[in-house]
Amino acid sequence: MSTDRRYEHFINGEFVPPSSGEYFESTNPATLDVLYRAARGNAADVERAVAAAAAAFENPAWRDLSQTKRGHLLRRLGDLVGEHADELARMESEDNGKLLREMRAQLAAMPEYYYYYAGLADKIQGDTIPGSSRAMLNYTLREPLGVVGAITPWNSPLTLTTSKLAPALATGNTIVIKPSEYTSATVLRLAALADEAGFPPGVINVVTGFGAEAGAALVENRRLAKISFTGSTATGARIASSTASRFIGSTLELGGKSPNIVFADADIANASMGVVAGIFAAAGQTCIAGSRVFAHKSVYDELLERVANRARSIVIGDPLLDATELGPLAFADQRDKVASYVDLGVSEGATVLTGGGRPNTGLNGYFFEPTVLTGVDNSMRVVREEIFGPVAAIMPFETEDEVLALANDTSYGLAAGIWTTNLSRAHRMASRLEAGTIWVNTYRTMSPQSPREGFKTSGVGVEHGIESIREYTRLKSVWINTDESPLADPFIMRS
DSSP: OOTTSEEOEEETTEEEOOTTOOEEEEEOTTTOOEEEEEEOOOHHHHHHHHHHHHHHHHSHHHHTSOHHHHHHHHHHHHHHHHHTHHHHHHHHHHHHOOOHHHHHHHHHHTHHHHHHHHHHGGGOOOOEEOOSOTTEEEEEEEEEOSEEEEEOOSSSHHHHHHHHHHHHHHTTOEEEEEOOTTOOHHHHHHHHHHHHHTOOTTSEEEOOSOIIIIIHHHHHOTTOSEEEEESOHHHHHHHHHHHHHTTOEEEEEOOOOOEEEEOTTSOHHHHHHHHHHHHHGGGGOSTTOOOEEEEETTTHHHHHHHHHHHHHHOOBSOTTSTTOSBOOOSSHHHHHHHHHHHHHHHHHTOEEEEOOSOOOOSSOSOOOOOEEEESOOTTSHHHHSOOOSSEEEEEEEOOHHHHHHHHHOSSEESEEEEEOSOHHHHHHHHHHSOOSEEEESOOSOOOTTSOEEOEETTEESEESTTHHHHHTEEEEEEEEEOOOSOOOOTTSOOO
């Protein structure tokens, strides 16, 4: 990485220029200033990276490294992430517009992800299977897959890269990462820290560029053993089709339209803050955003007033300032998409209670006001389709069965929130909601120890937790005959 803010690919332990010699610009979404130029990758760059990863997978320096020593490398990488947390937080905030104070909190917690998988690295083990004969020993092994391709989005590049990188390395795989073209810098910096931590060359590779060029080439590369992707459901479907045709695995964390349900007995002050956090944190640019809010009719007006008042008072501006509570959307097309959905909602009959436009911040960035829509129902596109912005649709309900049916009436199933002081209801709803993560009297709480899976079109496979280890290993069954006596002729029948 040179001083003129031009970033190269990271392949086989080195920063290397793109084969085409072409670069693309990345801009600060708050100011529209150009931050840097990054290498524009293509199929040749991807092939070079995959070849490096394939060679590293067979290299004794990585292949024969003990599981415990793999854990030591992951722990060292976690240490380095912690030591450079402030630098990484600022880089990410400038790149995608998320609040610097939010990114500092994320980076402060991120080493724990590497420590968790470092601890799991030498706990990956098989089983001994009892059989009908004591002379026959049958045991299983969990082995690494090979070269993993990871495609990560722009909204949380380091966090979502880590959720793929850490378990892939803990299990002994090598990896090629294609970050979003909007947020390349921190993933490249992470690769440099991994090199400093002592990972052998080729174990971690990063190719930057556009999805249609570098991303598609990575997905289609025949040497990959697996693809792990976080992004839109439409792109995930294309990846699933490609990997299925080649009989390789895929982990897909995709879109969401998550319900946040407030019952009459909820603490309304807490619930309103949970609704605000669920949809306006990160400017709504998160797959788990609680964008469909259902409030019992007896508390609907109070909740609506609290949420709308807080939305109006949210401080919008420069994400690097501590006073700012909402930064810009990540790029122009995303802002325009959000604005078009608000217009669509109005055309469908919705009312914009607050927000709905571009605020006057004194900056040139891609800002959009926190928006609350009322007069909506579950049939509207603005309620059914993922907006990925700070837009909440708030609807009343009367009965538990009614809201359960409404909440599950979606093609998505990523997350859901429940606000109630009734313990029985909390468990009933948690068991019947069709979503991979259920929060009760909280929202957006996460941990590397807790597995996360999407239902329906929200994804395939598991990220985080011990269960994610299976996503990056293959199972082998070994049979050993310990009886040294001669084998009988199989064609002689015995009485």
